[in-house]
Amino acid sequence: MASFLRKRIISSAIPLVFVVLGVFCLARLTGNPVDLYLPLSATPEQRAEFSAAHGFDDSVPVQLWDYLGNAARLDFGVSLRTGEPADAMVLEAFPVTLQLAGMTMLLAVLGALLVGSLAAYRPQSAVDRLAGLLSMTAASIPDFWFAIMGVLVFGVALDWLPTSGTLGGPEVWVLPLATLLIRPFGVLVQVVRGSMVGALSAPYVKVARSKGADATRVVFGHALRNAITPVLTVAGDLAVGLVNGAVVVETVFGWPGIGKLMIDSILQRDFAVLQAAVLLTAVTIFALNILVDVCHALIDPRVRQAVPA
Amino acid sequence: MRSDRARTVLTLVVSGTMLVTSACAVANSDAAGDAGSAGGGTLRVVLTQEPPTLEPCESSLTATGVVVRSNVTEPLVERDPTSGRLEPLLATGWRQTKPTTWTFGIRSGVTFQNGRPFTAKDAAFSIERAVNSDLACNVDGYVFGDEKIDVRAVSPTRLTVTTRKADPILPLRLSFIEIVPRTTSTGAKVRIPVGTGPYAVRKWETGVSISLARNETYWGKAPAYPRARYVWRSDASVRAAMIDKGEADIATALDPVDATKDSTVAYPNNETTALRLDGREAPLNDIRVRRAIGMAVDRTGIVDALLGGLAKPAAQLVPPGVVGHNDGLATAPYRVAAARALVGRAAADGVPVKRRITLVARNGQFAGIAEVAEALQYQMARIGLNVRIRMADTATHLQYQLRPLPRGVGPIALLIMHGNQAGDAAFTTSQYLLSDGPQSTFGTARLDRRIAAANALSGKARQKAFAEVLAYQNEKVAQYAYLAHMRGLLGLSPSVRYRPDSATGDEMRLAEVRPVKAGNH
Numbered sequence: 001m002a003s004f005l006r007k008r009i010i011s012s013a014i015p016l017v018f019v020v021l022g023v024f025c026l027a028r029l030t031g032n033p034v035d036l037y038l039p040l041s042a043t044p045e046q047r048a049e050f051s052a053a054h055g056f057d058d059s060v061p062v063q064l065w066d067y068l069g070n071a072a073r074l075d076f077g078v079s080l081r082t083g084e085p086a087d088a089m090v091l092e093a094f095p096v097t098l099q100l101a102g103m104t105m106l107l108a109v110l111g112a113l114l115v116g117s118l119a120a121y122r123p124q125s126a127v128d129r130l131a132g133l134l135s136m137t138a139a140s141i142p143d144f145w146f147a148i149m150g151v152l153v154f155g156v157a158l159d160w161l162p163t164s165g166t167l168g169g170p171e172v173w174v175l176p177l178a179t180l181l182i183r184p185f186g187v188l189v190q191v192v193r194g195s196m197v198g199a200l201s202a203p204y205v206k207v208a209r210s211k212g213a214d215a216t217r218v219v220f221g222h223a224l225r226n227a228i229t230p231v232l233t234v235a236g237d238l239a240v241g242l243v244n245g246a247v248v249v250e251t252v253f254g255w256p257g258i259g260k261l262m263i264d265s266i267l268q269r270d271f272a273v274l275q276a277a278v279l280l281t282a283v284t285i286f287a288l289n290i291l292v293d294v295c296h297a298l299i300d301p302r303v304r305q306a307v308p309a
Numbered sequence: 310m311r312s313d314r315a316r317t318v319l320t321l322v323v324s325g326t327m328l329v330t331s332a333c334a335v336a337n338s339d340a341a342g343d344a345g346s347a348g349g350g351t352l353r354v355v356l357t358q359e360p361p362t363l364e365p366c367e368s369s370l371t372a373t374g375v376v377v378r379s380n381v382t383e384p385l386v387e388r389d390p391t392s393g394r395l396e397p398l399l400a401t402g403w404r405q406t407k408p409t410t411w412t413f414g415i416r417s418g419v420t421f422q423n424g425r426p427f428t429a430k431d432a433a434f435s436i437e438r439a440v441n442s443d444l445a446c447n448v449d450g451y452v453f454g455d456e457k458i459d460v461r462a463v464s465p466t467r468l469t470v471t472t473r474k475a476d477p478i479l480p481l482r483l484s485f486i487e488i489v490p491r492t493t494s495t496g497a498k499v500r501i502p503v504g505t506g507p508y509a510v511r512k513w514e515t516g517v518s519i520s521l522a523r524n525e526t527y528w529g530k531a532p533a534y535p536r537a538r539y540v541w542r543s544d545a546s547v548r549a550a551m552i553d554k555g556e557a558d559i560a561t562a563l564d565p566v567d568a569t570k571d572s573t574v575a576y577p578n579n580e581t582t583a584l585r586l587d588g589r590e591a592p593l594n595d596i597r598v599r600r601a602i603g604m605a606v607d608r609t610g611i612v613d614a615l616l617g618g619l620a621k622p623a624a625q626l627v628p629p630g631v632v633g634h635n636d637g638l639a640t641a642p643y644r645v646a647a648a649r650a651l652v653g654r655a656a657a658d659g660v661p662v663k664r665r666i667t668l669v670a671r672n673g674q675f676a677g678i679a680e681v682a683e684a685l686q687y688q689m690a691r692i693g694l695n696v697r698i699r700m701a702d703t704a705t706h707l708q709y710q711l712r713p714l715p716r717g718v719g720p721i722a723l724l725i726m727h728g729n730q731a732g733d734a735a736f737t738t739s740q741y742l743l744s745d746g747p748q749s750t751f752g753t754a755r756l757d758r759r760i761a762a763a764n765a766l767s768g769k770a771r772q773k774a775f776a777e778v779l780a781y782q783n784e785k786v787a788q789y790a791y792l793a794h795m796r797g798l799l800g801l802s803p804s805v806r807y808r809p810d811s812a813t814g815d816e817m818r819l820a821e822v823r824p825v826k827a828g829n830h
Contacts, residue, residue: 033704036707050445083498089515092516093516148547151547155554156553162554163550163551163556165540165556167517254517254542256516260516267702267703267704268361268704
């Protein structure tokens with residue numbers, strides 16, 4: 001098991017290293033942030049001093065070496081914007097996005113299983129066509145448009161929900177969740193429907209029906225259990241994407257999450273925060289993948305043996 | 310397949326665990342705070358962005374100044390944005406006691422929000438900290454340039470400021486220095502400022518809000534609201550919706566599409582938009598081409614169609630009300646045929662008019678900027694020029710805007726928006742018109758001499774000299790194709806009374822906001 005774990009960590013760590021190195025180098029290609037942080041008429045001496053103080057006058061390889069050395073000591077530098085430790089800013093923002101993404105995926109999966117199964121139970125029925133129309137629409141709507149329309153319709157015109165912000169009760173979650181939810185929900189409904197249509201025509205389902213099983217048991221007890229694998233596969237990919245995909249929601253609704261933090265860091269050339277945010281996100285996904293692989297290997301010994309040396 | 314399922318299940322489990330462990334941590338993060346309504350005593354302001362810092366010496370940054378200036382900290386002298394006159398604030402008066410020395414009387418009986426008394430030593434410390442320290446404060450570069458000054462607290466109520474050269478507008482420059490106590494760090498910028506203003510910063514919850522509480526020991530008239538709270542939403546339609554729904558009392562920088570609402574107020578914001586033409590690169594190095602661009606711009610059409618009619622066509626970089634504004638300058642005539650003929654004559658003389666010009670504009674600098682850039686591109690192409698657009702973020706735009714200017718990028722027409730909040734054309738000419746100005750691409754020795762001469766004058770002579778500088782720029786240099794003097798749009802809840810002025814975008818004085826009494830709507 002230790003050998004398997006070591007191999008999986010090494011193979012999974014390679015993309016992580018590429019992501020971190022790529023972001024580090026690409027960020028520096030956008031130029032020295034000195035213009036953003038010094039007065040318009042700062043003297044060349046002041047600019048040089050600023051660059052030297054933050055290491056921007058070194059070559060990129062030297063800056064990278066320093067960064068890696070500091071990161072090994074868990075020192076991720078300080079924000080150019082706020083002067084706060086970059087890791088503290090990132091750790092403060094990350095749970096916000098995780099909450100949004102986690103809640104979104106739970107609701108999207110549960111809703112899609114229900115709607116997709118109903119649509120697949122009677123293909124070409126009115127319910128099926130309605131579900132198809134809704135899911136196609138949901139998967140196609142631009143999230144920024146949906147967010148703004150949600151604010152205007154449900155926030156202002158109907159006065160049911162707050163327009164934005166994080167303060168208040170559960171109602172503050174509704175519009176951000178709905179905006180983040182709509183596309184994964186649309187995609188998953190189509191996947192569930194397609195998978196369930198095939199499952200419901202399988203011989204074992206016909207056997208179940210012939211034995212007198214009611215519709216609920218046939219759909220959720222027999223067909224869905226066998227049809228769920230592709231659904232969960234797609235849901236897994238969507239869940240990982242949501243961690244970084246909440247930028248629009250966080251920007252429009254004023255949620256201080258990791259997506260908004262990364263965008264602000266890019267625009268403000270706040271390299272330390274950007275690197276810390278990317279590193280934390282990448283490590284989280286890396287750890288998640290390792291845990292999944294370990295769990296799978298524990299369940300199925302063939303997986304451990306299949307990993308090449 | 311099993312691996313996929315296990316991966317997804319684990320994802321969901323982890324997500325669910327995070328939800329449970331941090332349940333509602335975001336939503337209720339300030340539940341005990343001042344999220345109450347205006348009726349509850351909290352004035353709620355929604356800004357376009359979170360201030361990058363609340364450091365008083367950075368208050369010339371719009372996003373910082375709008376929170377800090379005249380709310381948390383105060384200067385010795387303040388400029389009335391309507392009349393342009395200088396008024397005493399923490400100073401009681403001032404006079405020029407020598408050609409290079411100004412003496413200020415300092416107000417007594419004022420205390421800082423931390424309880425320390427304010428004296429001339431604090432004023433001297435604040436000026437030294439902002440101008441002569443190594444903090445690299447924005448206010449230093451913007452207001453004083455490289456000028457070093459000598460500041461002395463002669464007594465607790467008397468301060469002298471000496472410059473190397475005579476400076477007739479030194480009191481105006483000092484109106485940008487926010488006064489802080491002597492206990493403030495000189496080695497690093499502060500996160501939570503302390504000042505003498507009507508409000509003190511109570512809490513800055515990063516990414517969420519900034520809360521202020523009324524300074525109960527304030528020396529002046531007490532503000533009406535005991536608390537104030539800033540939040541920020543980058544989308545203008547969300548800011549407008551917050552006003553419509555009653556979630557905010559004041560919203561800044563709304564889009565022109567909201568101008569017809571009763572809840573919005575337009576105001577001149579001293580910002581001027583223009584194309585800065587890089588006269589070092591062909592074909593923009595030919596004054597006929599630069600003049601032709603000025604004549605090709607349909608200012609009225611752009612203002613009416615793209616800026617909601619809120620702006621006013623411009624003929625110079627400084628708006629009315631600023632010392633040096635030239636009332637006699639007319640906007641360049643909109644004459645496409647004549648402009649095309651000018652370009653044709655330049656081409657006949659060998660100017661490569663088909664060389665591609667890059668029109669650089671900054672995303673989000675003002676509402677509708679992308680459409681304005683496209684209109685300018687079309688209007689320049691119509692007179693025979695080859696123009697492409699490059700939309701840039703702030704940092705990239707600054708690389709084009711500031712010296713040292715980028716090399717090897719060809720001819721650049723930079724769409725700029727310049728705000729002269731100081732009220733004197735010196736702050737514009739030193740940056741945008743001098744041959745080596747930090748934001749100028751070229752100039753002439755004669756224009757430089759005229760600017761230097763105007764800088765040494767005061768009163769009516771100063772006004773006249775700078776007006777002539779601006780006319781000379783248009784006639785002989787033509788570095789700019791002006792677009793419009795802009796206007797801001799403020800959202801106001803029916804429950805508050807506030808009259809914005811030209812300084813509002815940079816300095817929103819919360820003490821001037823009053824609740825509307827019932828029945829007075």
